[in-house]
Amino acid sequence: MALRKRSIAGAAVFAVAAAGVGALSAGTANADEKLNWTSIAANPAVRGVAAPNALSPQLREYIVAQGSNVLENPTDLVKYYGYLNNGTLTPDPAKGFAEASKTEPDKNTYLRLSGLHGADPTYDYGRNFVFQGHEGGPAGYLTRVNLDADPAHRVTLLATTLADGKTPIPDIDGSTWDPWAKRLLLTAENGNKGAVLQATPDVNSKVEDISFALGRAGYEGVQNDSAGNVWLVEDASGASPAGSKAKNPGSFVYRFVPVDRSDLTKGGKLQALQVVSNRSHAPITFQGIDAAHPTGGVFTADQADLSSYGKVFDTAWVTVHDTATDHSGLAFDANALAKQAGATPFKRPENGVFRPGTKFREFYFTVTGDTNAASDANAAYGGWGGVYQLTQDDPRADHGKLRLFYAGDQAHSGLDNIAFVDADHLAAVEDAGSTLHNQRGALDSAYLFDAGADYRTGRQPVRFLAEGRDEAATEDALLIGTPGFNNDDDNEITGIHVSNGDPGPAGILGAQNPKPFKDGWRVFWSQQHGQNILWEITRNDG
Template sequence: MNSRTIVKTALASTLAAVAAFSLGGGAEAHAGLPVVNVPNANPKFGIQGTVLTPSATETSVAWGNLPLTNPDTANGVTHYGYNTLDGAPLTQATNEAHKTEPDKNVYLVLGGKHYLYQGHELGPRGYVTRVNLDETDPRRHVTLISDIDTAGNAYPTIDGITWDPFTQQLLLTAESSSPKGGVFAVGLDANGDPVDGGKATRLGALGSGGYEGIQNDADGNVWIVEDIGGAGAGGGKVPNSFVYRFVPTDKSDLTKGGSLQALQIEREDGSPATTAQLQSNPSDPFIGRLHSYGTSFATRWVTIHTGAGSSFDATAAAKAASATPLKRPENGVFRPGAGFKEFYFTETGDTTAMSTLPGAYGGVFRISQASASADTGRIAIAAVGDKEHTGFDNISFATADDLLVVEDAGDGLHTQRNALDSGYVFHLADRAQGEAYAAERGRAPQPVRFLAEGRDASATFDSMSGPSYNDGDNEITGIHVSDGDASVGGLLGAKVPQPTTSPAWRTFWTQQHGDNTTWEISWNGAHQH
């Protein structure tokens, strides 16, 4: 069976994009990433085809009903996107199987093979899969890497994932409140296979919270972005999530502990903006100023826990230490070529058009520091969200200046704005021109849509009449640009990506929910794998 048999082309999507472009799209030359704007998001009704910018093409590399080469049948871990423990049909039935929702992607070249790893966000148990991008036989395409912890038990479902080259481990995050959430680690050998039977180790020193985004810097610190919605207020929610940095005692062994820090943002008068203040007054003018383009605020890292061993409630500890809560930050990445001095992260916001609170639509923030391990820095909003561009979730740099940001607005906001999710390119000011230049322009970078996500038949069914345990409208997740370098020199942010000129640089995203298809994008005629 050849690759054409297992790889579904995106020709229909590309043709639809060309048609949309002819009706009013425009070309935007973004440094090394030329993008033709897709003028509109897909409306929320019926089955919709995904529209990809005609300056790119895509092919699917995995989809939900692919069987695992080594299934854990006893626990229903049998397919890429389904748990079959209850023996239910895979899809489009009122008792359909639990969809596991492969989430973030990590691309690695190990042992001469090209692999894509994912954690799975929903279902009865968490697990990690590996897609062999070189394999053309669908029966041998996806492998189970891990679905048990060191005690042989199930561990929580997984949202975030990254490769830690210092420990040679996949770091996985569970987006659940303490004590369930936190960080887990699964070791890989030089061939990309799991060590110790794929048993996941909870890294207690990194705390327990609703963690999602996770990234290493070149000093071996681990940056974690938390996504926990707060109590309802003003039609939205109070800020209730934090950005963390873990400074390890030994960057080659995170079980030895270290210090977990949380980000504190100072007001103009130098006093910290605390949880108590912002939750008692979620309309605090400070929140509005923080979300205003051209402003900048001092930051410092406050230590909330030191040591090793047992897990602890990181969210509560951050609140007690007067760290500054945000409105559901989700994922972050370092700007390429900036020496790990610029960290960009998304803030989802309230995901409702009914919110009257400042910052309701979130945005993309930048933390600037003198070094990755500096104790102080500054924070500024780099891209401002609005009703049509919000629910920002996954994030990845495609060049030094082109930032890919994708939405997870949710079914409710899809209905309110009659628009499904989109993926955008934000062209940032040239890094050499600096933050001051960007602020002087007085106008935030404008989003250029490269992807208008559709809604496949399975997601449409789940949105209208499917079981409550499976999500409805498709979500964009796992946007990831990497050359697969598993060394310290390959950390995301160490190299400037070249996806249009070098076949080593590859781009992936996952159309979560529904059929749970993971796609590879080829930009501007670049070599297609």
């Protein structure tokens, strides 16, 4: 398919990434004939050296938006797409190397919608949009990238406050589109102060905190199923046992069953996933992981089993809160209630998605792990993280089966956002963090997994994207520890997203088999920190 010319805002009209030499072996794995993406080497992590992104030679990428894009409707708080309006966009030596807070546009949601508006009532904004919440800096906000628009109308600020016009929007991490409620669902990854928000997609968006129904937790991943349930994946790190660099499991996978799927404010039942031990045949719970039992949790036999190939576990959904019995209308601590209900904690699960073609009976979710090569849990207790597969007879089923689909290692760790590229291939991206970058000498990568493969054999996924480090992130990395410097020190891959933009129930991720780069299917990802770039990946037709 010929590449369409797009109107691109930013300093670079488009950028084509070439495969480079990296610190880690590219391996021998290749994608199947249908995709035929060649595995490449990782980009090395070299202090003070910037590097471009690299992609499989079958792919190329274009800048869709970047942090320095001026919003079409700026405010005193937010003037740029990826920066708050509280400083210079590069470090200023005259001010102690301070710079504007980078807001880290995160999870991407692509939609084809008609009749949306912006700041200019006379302008046609088209019908192709990418929605993002921003998770970095002292304040969150919601933006819409207008893919059909010219540079002056490229990015619209949708909201900085909740519907009351006063309460600031918290930092936002995850996002998806609920076709029944006709709202964006947004998550705030902030522990027991976290939230689930819903927002309308137009300018002056009505943003509502619905945590009285879905609870407060370190929510990140959010996804609908075909029944209208909302699946939530929590990213919250547990405490370290005494003398250990490992982290105890402390996060849960949730399912919200609404009373009315067209109106989540009517409440419903929040459930958490419970896994049954193959040893004791009792639920694997938080008992033994809290501060009263500092030697338990991560180093238990059950955790070793959960981190091993070839073991299948029975699962059940346990109710942690029900608005039918709690009429207070107040938000609640979902994590604390999940512990009380006997749900099973994981080592920082982050995002989940349904496999297309399974009628929402297969759910895959990532577990980040410890992102530290010095963790004593790496070898046998899930320290490297990985990917799990949950299967059920129906998305509404109360019971299912869980297995470890992929066990991470030093070269493939910190797995975060995921998306199915087609019915058989899962893309997963790394957020390994600067500590692990330096330990292994390599930056983050994105991988393509074959859902039908057996990774127990030592087979490894295809590395189709080797993230580099842009000049802004390289400079930031050199300034870490400087008094007054307030930003992150490395780029991060996030927001991998494959969608045809269908806003109806048939467009829920997992409802249709994706056709990358065909029939309207588009692929996006975000390069957080540094220049905060939103990329679109396309096929490289030469």
